[in-house]
Amino acid sequence: MLVDLEITRHDEAYPWLLQWMTAFHRAQAAGAELSAQPHTAKKGGLLTSVISRLNPRLHHLQVRTLQPIDGPSSAAHFSFVPGHGKHILRYGSAFLMVDRQREKSINIGTAEPFETITLTTLYAHRHIFERIFTEAHQLFQQMQEGKTLIYNSMGPDWQQFGEAKRKRPLDSVVLERGVKERIVEDVQAFLAARTWYLDRGIPYRRGYLLYGPPGTGKSSFIQALAGHLDFNIAILNVSERGLTDDRLNHLLTRVPRRTIVLLEDVDxxxxxRRKPGADGYAGxxxxxxxxxxxxxxxASAEERIIFLTTNHVEKLDEALIRPGRVDMTVRLGEATxxxxxxxxxxxxxxxDxxxxxxxxxxxxxxxxxxxxxxxxxxxxGLFLYNKDDVEGAISMMEGLSAGKDRRQQPHVDHSGHVDVA
Ligand SMILES: Nc1ncnc2c1ncn2[C@@H]1O[C@H](COP(=O)(O)OP(=O)(O)O)[C@@H](O)[C@H]1O
Ligand SMILES: [Mg+2]
Structure with missing residues (x-):
């Protein structure tokens, strides 16, 4: 008798399972290579060949390319994940059939094909499912350790964007004295007050608004904070075309666990302010x-931390800065x-x-x-350009002041490129 277990693309465990299969495949391939060496072949020659016959490796691999978000594109990372079709794996003493299928129907929202993986094994071996999922989850957590996942919106859903980033240390963001501490303490107090909120029937959420000119560390700080709290981060650009009220609403109800929501450019x-038209379409x-x-x-049973950012505080409306929407407002200004x-x-x-x-x-x-x-x-940008060169930094300061007089920074842009002309 056989048992099978189906898991769809929308399940949280789907990517874990793919990752596990890839790792499992690698381990098997490495094992096969080892046993192909002459000295081991002597011992287990027959056995090895039987196993390799019984134990076909994954075929139909599919390439999955992840671009680092902030690194050079040459640092792209490739991994081979099990492609579509049927694969047979030997897990311990059990055989497992893995069938990765692409459904005919397409998810309209994300334009992505709907997918399922079905695992089939003998009824007597059904306990391996639990072991596999436990392993897959552990593997996933291991790979995420010390990293921050970035989610972007993809149609009505959140999707991991690029490779997990190494956590950005909080120290690397320099804010005015005490500012970082104030925000971090507030978030930590919030996270510790779960039962207080739930007992009082208050939605367990907290909103923060960071405003100030571009390049003052708003986005960087939020990313570092996420790392510090061991949260991931879901970024939504409110100015993005195609982000309608409905989509925003839907996305905010589907935020992954332990994830800070970052709404950029809320201004x-x-x-x-256009109201939806008669057809309900608001643009x-x-x-x-x-x-x-x-x-x-x-509103969710889980904690929900939302950060809003804007470069244009003058466009803010009182209605936004109401407790429950935005509980704390912080200005990040030019360097003190x-x-x-x-x-x-x-x-x-x-x-120095x-x-x-x-x-x-x-x-x-x-x-x-x-x-x-x-x-x-x-x-x-100035310091990056003059790496290890204090005299260079001092002599090039005038460039910054020229930019300031023109109320912009033509000499040094955000990515640290300095225009020396
Ligand atoms: N206060 C700061 N401390 C450290 N780095 C900063 C700070 N402000 C800006 N930066 C650097 O400048 C770049 C742009 O910062 P970013 O966080 O995107 O600014 P903002 O979101 O306020 O426009 C990043 O590379 C960031 O590391
Ligand atoms: Mg920003």
Whole structure:
């Protein structure tokens, strides 16, 4: 008698299982290679050949390419996952048939084919399912350790974007004195207060709004915070075309576990106050009321942490900054003295151990009026360009001040490219 177990693409365990099969296949291939060496072949020649006959390896491999989000594209990572069709694996003493099938129907929302994997084994061996899933889950967790997963929206669903990123250390984001600590403490207090919320029937969620000019560390901080809390992060750009009120609402009700929601550029919704037309169609972007409704609708038994960011605080509306929607608002501004020194230390602590060059740099920064007027991103760009070269950094400061006078930063862009012309 046979038993089978079906798992669909939409199940959380689907990618774990694929990953497990890949790992299992690799281990088997490595084992086969070992036994093909002459000295082992002597011992187990017959046995090996029988096993390899009984134990066909995965065929129909499918390539899965993951581009690192912030690395060079040459760092793309390929892995071979079991392709569609039937595979037979030997697991311990049990045989297992793995059938990966693509359904005819297509998920309209994501335009992705619907898929299932069916595992079949003898009834007597049914206990291996549990073992396989336990292993697959452990493997998945191992690979995620020290990493932050980034989810993007894909139609009505969230989908992992790129490879898991190494956690960004909180130290690497330099905010004004005490700001980081204040936010981190607030989030931690929130996470510790689960029963308080549930006992009072209050939706267990907390909203944060970070605002300020571009390049002041809003996105970076949220990413570092996610890593610090061992959360993943689901990013949604409110200005994205095609993100309708309905989709936003739906996405917010389907956030993966232990995931911070990051809504970037929420100001777009402030200018888009158009009400849905008679046909209920509100246009291709999120409306103001759509954003409020979506935030209000977020309720789950799990904790829900939402960060909103905007570069245009002047477009904010009182209605947004209401407890339950946004509970804490923080401005991240241009680099203060404290931040300039902090970022300097991160780059030059080794080459400027006495801080002598830092003092000269700070004096010059004040002279040029850079304090509280250049972005931390621009500073980082300057320091990246002058890696290990404190004199270079000092002599190129004027470039930053020229950019400041024109109320922009043409000399140093966010990715750290410096225009020396
Ligand atoms: N306060 C900061 N501390 C450390 N790095 C920063 C800071 N602000 C900006 N950066 C760097 O500048 C770049 C852009 O920052 P980002 O977080 O995207 O800014 P924002 O979201 O506020 O526009 C990133 O490479 C980031 O590492
Ligand atoms: Mg940002």
């Amino acid at each position: 777009v919704a402030f200018v888009n 291709a972007t999120v409306t103001f009321s759509g954003l409020l409704n979506a935030l209000d609708g977020v 003295e404290y931040q300039i020194e902090g970022i300097w230390d991160r780059f030059y602590a080794d080459v 151990p006495t801080g002598e060059a830092k003092q000269r740099f700070m004096a010059r920064a004040k002279e040029l009026g850079l304090v509280n007027s250049v972005s931390t991103a621009a500073l980082q």
